[in-house]
Structures are given as C-alpha cells and as structure tokens.
Amino acid sequence: MSWTRKLLRVDLSKGTCTSEALNMDWAKDYLGQRGLASKYLSEEVDPKCDPLGAENKLIMATGPLTGTMASTAGRYSVITKGPLTGAIACSNSGGYFGAELKFAGWDMVIFEGKSDKPVYLVIQNDKAELCDGSHIWGKSAWETDDILHATYQDPQMRIACIGRTAEAGCLYAAVINDKHRAAGRSGVGTVMASKNLKAVAVRGTQGIGNIDNVDAFFESTDAGKAVLAENAVTGQGLPAFGTQVLMNVINGVGGLPAHNMRDVGFAGAENISAEAMAEPRTSDGKPNLTTNGACFGCTIACGRISTVDKTHFSVKDKPQYHGASGGLEYEAAWALGADTGVDDLDALTYVNFLCNEDGFDPISYGSTLAAAMEMFEDGVITTKDTGGIELKFGSAEAFVAATELLVTGEGFGKDLGLGSKRLCEKYGRPELSMSVKGQEFPAYDPRGIQGIGLNYATSNRGACHLRGYTVASEVLGIPVKTEQTDTDGKPELVKAFQDATALVDSAGLCIFTTFAWGMDNIAPQIDAACEGDWSVDNCLEAGERIWNMERLFNQAAGFTADDDKLPKRLLEEAIKSGPTEGQVNRLGEMLPKYYEIRGWSPEGEPTAETRQRLSL
Amino acid sequence: MKIVIEFYASLMKYLPPGGRRFRRDIKVDEGLKLKQLIEQYNISDEEAHIVLVNGHFVALESREDHVLVEDDVVSIWPPVAGG
Ligand code: SF4
Numbered sequence: 001m002s003w004t005r006k007l008l009r010v011d012l013s014k015g016t017c018t019s020e021a022l023n024m025d026w027a028k029d030y031l032g033q034r035g036l037a038s039k040y041l042s043e044e045v046d047p048k049c050d051p052l053g054a055e056n057k058l059i060m061a062t063g064p065l066t067g068t069m070a071s072t073a074g075r076y077s078v079i080t081k082g083p084l085t086g087a088i089a090c091s092n093s094g095g096y097f098g099a100e101l102k103f104a105g106w107d108m109v110i111f112e113g114k115s116d117k118p119v120y121l122v123i124q125n126d127k128a129e130l131c132d133g134s135h136i137w138g139k140s141a142w143e144t145d146d147i148l149h150a151t152y153q154d155p156q157m158r159i160a161c162i163g164r165t166a167e168a169g170c171l172y173a174a175v176i177n178d179k180h181r182a183a184g185r186s187g188v189g190t191v192m193a194s195k196n197l198k199a200v201a202v203r204g205t206q207g208i209g210n211i212d213n214v215d216a217f218f219e220s221t222d223a224g225k226a227v228l229a230e231n232a233v234t235g236q237g238l239p240a241f242g243t244q245v246l247m248n249v250i251n252g253v254g255g256l257p258a259h260n261m262r263d264v265g266f267a268g269a270e271n272i273s274a275e276a277m278a279e280p281r282t283s284d285g286k287p288n289l290t291t292n293g294a295c296f297g298c299t300i301a302c303g304r305i306s307t308v309d310k311t312h313f314s315v316k317d318k319p320q321y322h323g324a325s326g327g328l329e330y331e332a333a334w335a336l337g338a339d340t341g342v343d344d345l346d347a348l349t350y351v352n353f354l355c356n357e358d359g360f361d362p363i364s365y366g367s368t369l370a371a372a373m374e375m376f377e378d379g380v381i382t383t384k385d386t387g388g389i390e391l392k393f394g395s396a397e398a399f400v401a402a403t404e405l406l407v408t409g410e411g412f413g414k415d416l417g418l419g420s421k422r423l424c425e426k427y428g429r430p431e432l433s434m435s436v437k438g439q440e441f442p443a444y445d446p447r448g449i450q451g452i453g454l455n456y457a458t459s460n461r462g463a464c465h466l467r468g469y470t471v472a473s474e475v476l477g478i479p480v481k482t483e484q485t486d487t488d489g490k491p492e493l494v495k496a497f498q499d500a501t502a503l504v505d506s507a508g509l510c511i512f513t514t515f516a517w518g519m520d521n522i523a524p525q526i527d528a529a530c531e532g533d534w535s536v537d538n539c540l541e542a543g544e545r546i547w548n549m550e551r552l553f554n555q556a557a558g559f560t561a562d563d564d565k566l567p568k569r570l571l572e573e574a575i576k577s578g579p580t581e582g583q584v585n586r587l588g589e590m591l592p593k594y595y596e597i598r599g600w601s602p603e604g605e606p607t608a609e610t611r612q613r614l615s616l
Numbered sequence: 617m618k619i620v621i622e623f624y625a626s627l628m629k630y631l632p633p634g635g636r637r638f639r640r641d642i643k644v645d646e647g648l649k650l651k652q653l654i655e656q657y658n659i660s661d662e663e664a665h666i667v668l669v670n671g672h673f674v675a676l677e678s679r680e681d682h683v684l685v686e687d688d689v690v691s692i693w694p695p696v697a698g699g
C-alpha cells in the first residue's frame with residue numbers, strides 16, 4: 001500500500017492499543033515517515049519536555065513507498081525528542097521491519113506514556129497487544145530477537161528492540177531491527193528503554209494495495225531500477241565494496257579526521273579500508289568480508305557481512321562471535337578506528353558486532369571514546385577513572401575493554417555512555433567534545449571539506465552527514481564536482497541536499513539511491529503511488545517544509561543560532577599536514593548566506609513569510 | 617623518474633604485479649602527462665573518476681596538461697560513494 005491510512009496508538013501508561021485514521025491532510029504536506037511522524041511529534045509533544053520522561057513520545061514510522069516494489073523501499077524511522085541532543089531526533093533504518101509493519105496494515109506506531117514494567121508489543125496484522133517483557137529485559141538485542149522468534153515460531157516475524165546498553169542509560173543507544181540494522185543515532189533506543197518498551201514484534205500478511213496509479217508505478221519503479229543497475233556507484237561500487245570504499249578516498253583528499261579530530265589523515269586507514277576487508281588473512285585464508293547483503297526490496301545491496309579472525313584476542317575465547325554477522329560500514333570504521341587511532345580490523349569488526357548485539361551508535365561511541373583517550377593522554381582521566389584501562393590512542397586492547405564496559409554500563413562504561421559533550425564537561429574539558437548540539441561528528445573533517453561543516457552546524461539532529469551529504473559533490477563528484485575547500489556556493493549546495501534528503505527519507509526510500517537518482521527519478525515513483533500532486537517541485541517544497549518544521553521544533557525546544565556552531569578546534573586549529581594543510585572551517589563565510597537563502601532571519605529563525613510560503 | 621601509483625577498488629585489477637595492496641612504485645619518463653599515465657594502464661575516462669595527484673583532485677579536462685614530477689603520488693578511483 002502506499003499509505004495504509006491507519007496508525008496504531010499505544011498508550012504504555014494505560015496498556016492500550018488503539019487504531020486511528022492517519023491524518024491525510026498532513027500526509028499531503030509531509031508525505032510520511034520522517035516528515036509525517038515529525039509533524040505528529042510537533043503537534044503532540046511539548047518541545048521542552050524531558051526526552052526521557054513519560055511526556056515524550058516515540059514513533060516508528062514507514063513512508064508511503066515502504067513495502068512497495070520501489071527499489072530500497074524497506075525503510076522506517078524512529079522519531080522522538082532525542083536525549084543526546086534535546087533536539088528532534090529521527091533515526092532511519094533498513095532491514096525488513098519497516099516493510100513488515102506496512103504489510104500488517106500500519107503507517108506508523110505512536111508510543112506514548114510509560115509502562116510501569118517491561119513490556120513488548122506484538123502486532124499481527126490488525127491485532128496489537130502489549131505483553132509482559134520481564135523475561136527479555138536484561139537480554140541483548142540478539143537474544144531478544146531469538147527468544148521472541150522461538151516464542152512465536154514464525155521466521156517471518158520481524159523484530160525491532162533495544163539491548164542492554166539502552167537499559168543501562170547510554171544516551172546514544174540504538175533501536176536494532178533484524179539483528180543487524182539500526183536506527184542508530186541520537187539515542188532513540190534510550191527513549192524506548194525509558195518507556196520500559198523492550199521490543200516490537202510484527203508480522204503482516206496483507207500485502208500491498210492502495211497504489212494510486214498502478215501502471216505508472218510499475219513503469220516508474222522499473223525505470224528507477226534500471227538507472228540504479230546501470231550506474232557505476234549503485235550498480236557496481238556499493239555492492240562490491242560497500243561504503244567502506246570511502247576510507248582511502250577521504251584519507252587521500254585530506255578529509256579524514258583522526259585522534260578526536262586533533263589530526264587530519266590516519267596512517268592506519270588502509271588497514272581498515274574496504275580493500276583490506278577483501279584481503280585473505282593469514283590464519284584461515286579467508287577475508288574479513290564474507291559477502292554483501294541487502295535490505296528489503298533493495299537492488300543495490302551495499303550491506304557488509306563479515307567474520308572476525310577466530311584467533312584474534314577479542315574473540316578467541318568467544319565462539320559466539322565466530323560466525324558471519326553485520327560488518328563495518330564506513331562511518332563506524334572511521335569512528336571506531338581512525339578517531340581512536342585503532343587500525344586493527346578484527347578489533348573494529350568485533351566491536352561493530354557489539355554495536356549490533358546490544359544496540360549503540362558506533363559514531364557517537366567512537367567519538368566519545370576518542371575524547372576520553374585525548375583526556376587520558378592529557379592526564380585528566382587516569383587509570384583510577386577507567387578501572388585500570390590504559391586508554392591510549394591506538395590501543396586495540398583498551399578499545400575492546402572499554403567497549404565491553406559500555407555495553408552494560410559498568411564502571412567507566414557509565415561515563416562513556418554519557419556521550420562526548422557530557423563526558424568532557426564532567427572532566428572539565430568541554431572544548432574536547434567534537435559535537436554539534438551534543439551529537440558527535442561523522443567521518444568527514446569540516447576543515448578539509450567546507451560544505452559538510454555547514455551541514456553539520458545546521459543539521460536538525462546535531463552533527464550528521466545523513467542530513468545533507470554534500471561530500472557527494474565536494475569529494476565524489478556526484479552529481480557534479482565542487483571544490484572541497486571552497487565556501488562559495490556551499491550554502492546553496494547544503495540547502496539543496498538537506499531538502500532533498502528530507503523528502504527521500506519521508507518516502508521510505510534509502511538515501512543511497514540518490515547517488516544515481518535525481519528528484520526526476522524519485523518524484524514519478526511517489527506521484528504514481530500516492531494521491532495528490534507529487535511533481536518534482538512539490539517534492540522539493542515538501543522537503544523544505546519538513547526541514548523548516550524540524551527547525552521550528554528545535555527553536556521551541558530552546559535552540560538558537562548560537563547552537564549552529566562547530567567546536568573551536570575546527571574553526572581555529574589548522575590542519576597540520578597533507579593536501580589540506582593550513583585549512584580551518586570557514587563557517588562564518590557560509591552561515592549568513594545559508595540563513596538568507598533559507599528565508600530565515602539573521603538570528604536563524606524562519607521568517608513569517610517563509611512559514612506562510614511553506615504553510616507552517 | 618620514480619612515481620607512486622595507487623589504483624583503488626575495482627581498479628586494482630589494472631595494477632602491475634608485485635608490490636602491496638593498491639600501491640606500486642614505478643618508473644616513468646620525465647615529462648609524462650597524467651592523461652598519458654592513465655592511458656598506459658588502459659583505464660577509461662569513466663573509470664578514472666576521482667584522480668588525485670598528491671591528494672589534490674585533477675579534473676578530466678586538466679589531465680592532458682598536468683605534467684608529473686619525481687615522487688608524485690597518483691591515486692585513482694572509479695565512481696564510488698558511501699556514507
Ligand atoms: S543501499 Fe544499502 S542501506 Fe540502502 S537499502 Fe540497500 S542495502 Fe540497505
């Protein structure tokens with residue numbers, strides 16, 4: 001179905017599940033998933049609320065294309081007010097859960113209130129029920145998935161759940177679905193834990209209907225798949241090398257941050273790259289990369305399935321990690337590796353398994369650990385704090401030991417679960433947190449790549465590459481190459497990427513399609529599936545509306561232009577060597593222009609005219 | 617003169633034997649242009665999507681005039697993306 005026109009409202013305080021008609025007036029303005037669920041959140045939740053209080057809500061939302069035959073259309077998002085940032089949070093995930101929720105007949109599930117004991121939700125088509133979850137509380141996401149599958153004896157049941165890290169209060173805990181896919185960022189899993197909601201298990205057999213123009217939909221989705229297959233990135237590069245192909249590229253162009261962004265350029269990058277993942281290792285002659293994998297309905301298949309060397313110190317006594325599991329993606333490999341100075345591919349892969357097994361964001365974790373390592377080197381954090389761990393940059397042993405503490409929040413793991421902002425404040429070095437609005441940076445240095453710095457500074461969920469991936473143009477030449485160290489034209493580039501991404505997310509599609517698709521490939525698929533006029537222009541306007549709505553939520557939550565900033569290090573400490581030597585980020589050259597073209601006041605607030613133009 | 621070539625991802629198949637991973641030290645004639653080097657290895661313009669010399673991007677239209685010098689590092693990728 002495009003929209004099922006139905007949402008499920010779950011009141012965790014009262015223990016009730018109620019079916020409700022989807023607000024179709026809103027759907028025509030905000031499409032679905034990220035956009036539509038953010039609209040519900042904006043209308044129903046006080047932006048000033050405590051993210052971990054009962055008054056916050058958590059929404060799992062599909063898009064109108066989720067579950068259809070459009071390529072990559074298996075996506076759903078978790079939308080809430082995030083505990084890491086206090087800003088609106090929306091974390092997107094692939095796998096199979098989103099499509100299954102649609103097959104069960106629901107566009108979204110809104111969780112409100114708070115259960116007084118652990119529960120999980122089971123959805124079987126129209127039937128939805130809250131069940132006692134005390135036997136799965138305290139279990140990892142993987143164990144929870146296994147237990148629920150054993151209970152319901154249905155291999156087609158899809159499960160989204162939290163692991164022990166969320167229960168322990170880590171502020172960047174994820175929601176894991178299908179064992180290896182994550183709504184990873186901003187601590188959406190922590191909000192789920194705060195509601196005593198351990199898991200959502202869903203099975204749907206109602207198939208797909210409600211396509212507005214079936215012939216046009218077949219035609220446009222077929223055409224879209226042909227474009228993906230013929231494109232060198234989506235047809236060849238991503239399936240063969242995954243996102244990890246970027247490790248050497250970004251290092252090569254002088255854009256790879258390392259050691260808590262103290263340096264740019266990491267000598268060990270090639271040891272943790274896609275090329276290294278494909279090399280046979282000495283112990284068993286097998287490479288780290290076993291095969292690639294795909295989410296529901298995806299014809300790209302960028303996913304990595306990997307194994308750890310069984311003789312590696314991290315797993316040699318742990319046979320449960322000897323099988324193939326979700327492997328390293330670029331952002332994870334950067335944060336866990338380059339930022340901590342660890343170039344041990346097996347240690348990184350093992351820790352990546354833990355990220356999936358117990359649900360935490362590898363980007364925020366790696367960056368937080370890197371900040372802790374810098375403070376350890378500076379003597380601010382000592383072995384007394386770490387429980388004896390010599391937390392040195394580059395130490396794979398320290399990295400593995402610290403992660404195992406984080407998983408259950410023991411000892412220093414509790415500190416690491418705070419995220420870098422709170423951790424650095426606690427130890428009196430707030431300037432060492434490499435974050436925006438409290439959320440840690442991904443894998444591109446804003447000094448070496450200017451536009452991504454503006455995107456980080458203005459991203460509505462805190463530092464995030466997925467809100468406006470200007471690296472595509474600035475480094476990768478997609479759709480056209482712009483000069484990475486220039487600021488000219490970057491405000492326009494950032495706005496265009498941010499608006500288009502908001503729309504793609506809201507449709508239920510994967511953002512990786514946009515390496516090959518333009519809005520002229522995407523809009524016809526939405527237009528054919530959904531009622532209303534989804535021309536290219538209307539799609540882009542909806543994207544802009546969604547962006548501004550998120551901004552207004554944050555404004556009401558107390559964020560101002562003063563929060564659109566980068567850490568001092570990135571504005572003042574020039575890159576010391578390599579092709580981008582001497583560069584700092586020149587945010588001040590870009591931000592005023594960005595506000596202007598967004599139709600915002602110099603204080604960064606959408607003007608009355610802009611709000612009216614976008615019907616906000 | 618000696619230069620270093622780095623052919624990444626699917627372009628590793630064009631590397632001469634010997635050496636490690638994606639990197640080779642090679643000898644070339646003085647005055648060799650970047651475009652000539654790429655052609656010597658039969659890498660098409662479509663495949664040579666990201667071309668760096670010492671970490672600096674060289675656009676397709678500039679490769680013909682770009683003269684390589686001793687110790688240059690030439691890095692080449694096909695169209696790739698991620699994130
Ligand atoms: S491109 Fe990758 S992340 Fe996107 S839907 Fe396909 S497999 Fe999933």
